[in-house]
Amino acid sequence: MYDISTYEEATTIQEALQYLKENPSSKVIAAGSDVLIKIREGKMAGASLVSIIKIEELKKIEKDKDGNIHIGPLVNFTQLEEDPIIREHLPYLGQGGGTMGGPQLRNIASIGGNICNGATSADSGSTLVCLNAQLTLTSLDLERVVPIGEFYTGPGRVDLKAGELLTDIVILRQDYEGYVGKYTKFAQRKSMDIATIGCAVMMKLQGRVIEDFRLAYGVAAPTPVRCPVAEAYAKGLTLTKENARAIGEKALEDVSPRDSWRGSKAYREQLIKVLAERAIWELANGGGEQDA
Amino acid sequence: MQNIEFTLNGSQIEVSIDPRESLLHMLRNRLGVFGPKEGCGKGECGACTVLVEHNAVNACIFPAGKVDGLEVVTIEGLQQGEHLHPIQQAFIDTGAVQCGFCTPGMILSAKDLLDHHHKPSRQEIRRAISGNICRCTGYSKIIDAIEYASKDVSKS
Numbered sequence: 001m002y003d004i005s006t007y008e009e010a011t012t013i014q015e016a017l018q019y020l021k022e023n024p025s026s027k028v029i030a031a032g033s034d035v036l037i038k039i040r041e042g043k044m045a046g047a048s049l050v051s052i053i054k055i056e057e058l059k060k061i062e063k064d065k066d067g068n069i070h071i072g073p074l075v076n077f078t079q080l081e082e083d084p085i086i087r088e089h090l091p092y093l094g095q096g097g098g099t100m101g102g103p104q105l106r107n108i109a110s111i112g113g114n115i116c117n118g119a120t121s122a123d124s125g126s127t128l129v130c131l132n133a134q135l136t137l138t139s140l141d142l143e144r145v146v147p148i149g150e151f152y153t154g155p156g157r158v159d160l161k162a163g164e165l166l167t168d169i170v171i172l173r174q175d176y177e178g179y180v181g182k183y184t185k186f187a188q189r190k191s192m193d194i195a196t197i198g199c200a201v202m203m204k205l206q207g208r209v210i211e212d213f214r215l216a217y218g219v220a221a222p223t224p225v226r227c228p229v230a231e232a233y234a235k236g237l238t239l240t241k242e243n244a245r246a247i248g249e250k251a252l253e254d255v256s257p258r259d260s261w262r263g264s265k266a267y268r269e270q271l272i273k274v275l276a277e278r279a280i281w282e283l284a285n286g287g288g289e290q291d292a
Numbered sequence: 293m294q295n296i297e298f299t300l301n302g303s304q305i306e307v308s309i310d311p312r313e314s315l316l317h318m319l320r321n322r323l324g325v326f327g328p329k330e331g332c333g334k335g336e337c338g339a340c341t342v343l344v345e346h347n348a349v350n351a352c353i354f355p356a357g358k359v360d361g362l363e364v365v366t367i368e369g370l371q372q373g374e375h376l377h378p379i380q381q382a383f384i385d386t387g388a389v390q391c392g393f394c395t396p397g398m399i400l401s402a403k404d405l406l407d408h409h410h411k412p413s414r415q416e417i418r419r420a421i422s423g424n425i426c427r428c429t430g431y432s433k434i435i436d437a438i439e440y441a442s443k444d445v446s447k448s
């Protein structure tokens with residue numbers, strides 16, 4: 001029996017927002033794969049929960065007339081990986097989500113929960129940061145849009161105010177069109193493990209020249225982070241093994257990995273360099289996943 | 293307490309539950325369905341795997357109330373009369389069962405795979421059971437069983 005004080009099931013956004021406003025101490029539960037684990041560990045014991053999992057309008061993936069892609073926060077990782085729009089335009093996001101947990105987890109775990117949980121290890125985190133995902137946060141009184149890079153405020157902390165729900169995750173056309181990308185999860189096991197380092201790379205190529213470059217990591221800092229120093233350095237470079245290595249080296253100026261039982265700081269630094277280098281080289285040679 | 297209705301192994305069920313309980317707790321402690329096992333209780337071992345709307349989920353981290361109106365299948369629901377499901381038979385024929393604790397979960401993960409992909413590669417089979425832990429077999433025989441069953445299932 002989970003130590004929950006009340007459990008309310010909302011079936012529309014409006015209902016959930018109303019309930020959240022009237023019960024400001026209550027906590028949102030989507031699939032519960034983070035929330036229930038925390039309750040089990042006593043970290044959120046006695047929580048009052050409002051379930052949003054039955055809100056159908058939050059489960060869609062759509063491309064609007066401007067070419068922006070809208071991902072409902074309740075989209076689960078199996079759906080994300082198999083969705084035709086994601087396969088066509090953001091295959092690396094789907095593939096990255098496919099590294100989460102195991103199939104049973106991916107069948108339930110939501111992308112919105114992955115974001116709002118605020119873990120630096122979130123397997124959608126670094127790719128969404130690279131994609132500059134725009135998050136729509138809705139409360140009864142206000143709707144605001146926050147770029148995901150600003151949404152993460154610290155380890156396990158996000159800029160979600162009382163009464164707010166994440167209602168849309170938008171990838172703008174300019175942020176994905178023409179890019180190739182790849183997410184690498186480095187962990188001790190191939191499944192059912194948390195990343196030691198997660199690395200997302202996106203590139204726009206002009207022949208063998210890097211026209212635009214984006215790089216982000218998970219577990220390299222308290223939150224998933226972009227790498228402005230390495231990105232600026234990479235733009236305009238020609239794709240060579242040496243340059244790929246140099247970009248990976250540069251990334252060390254952007255990150256602040258720590259020691260943990262999963263890996264030492266030195267080990268993480270090595271991964272940060274090598275994973276970027278390998279991903280760049282693979283993308284340069286037609287590997288990885290690309291916007292079709 | 294909360295009343296919910298759902299389909300369990302093909303039969304319509306009505307049950308009164310505590311909204312704080314998991315699907316696993318409800319199945320085992322209220323309904324006497326003991327196929328799903330409790331291993332870790334936190335989504336990591338797959339022993340509690342059941343199918344909800346044809347998708348494998350961990351019943352231990354699935355709130356019971358969520359199955360209201362949905363279709364749930366446990367290992368008990370696979371057999372047709374006297375006939376075991378081809379995946380069950382394949383597990384026996386290839387020697388993929390040792391202590392059996394992981395078996396219901398493994399078979400249901402395999403069913404999710406075979407219902408969605410008729411001719412999986414061995415790599416796809418490995419991925420499909422990557423959320424199920426087995427302490428006994430070393431997995432090879434389980435992968436053989438699922439591959440063997442995939443030939444049978446795709447025939448029917």
Ligand SMILES: Cc1cc2nc3c(=O)[nH]c(=O)nc-3n(C[C@H](O)[C@H](O)[C@H](O)COP(=O)(O)OP(=O)(O)OC[C@H]3O[C@@H](n4cnc5c(N)ncnc54)[C@H](O)[C@@H]3O)c2cc1C
Pocket residue numbers: 027028029030031032033034035036037052073074099100101102105108109110111112113114115116117121122123124160164165166167192193194195334335336353
């Ligand atoms: C066995 C196991 C393995 C795991 N492996 C991985 C892994 O490999 N990689 C990984 O990244 N994660 C992993 N996780 C963590 C977890 O599954 C993911 O973070 C998942 O995406 C969370 O989604 P959820 O729907 O279950 O979220 P929930 O647990 O329901 O919610 C998570 C948080 O987000 C909030 N929230 C959810 N949706 C909204 C919304 N729309 N608006 C506002 N707030 C919201 C909740 O209040 C809560 O704080 C694992 C978990 C388990 C149990």
Ligand code: FES
Pocket residue numbers: 329330331332333334335336337338339340341350351352353
């Ligand atoms: S008991 Fe549910 S996954 Fe282990």
Ligand code: FES
Pocket residue numbers: 388389390391392393394395425426427428429
């Ligand atoms: S047969 Fe014993 S755990 Fe798999």
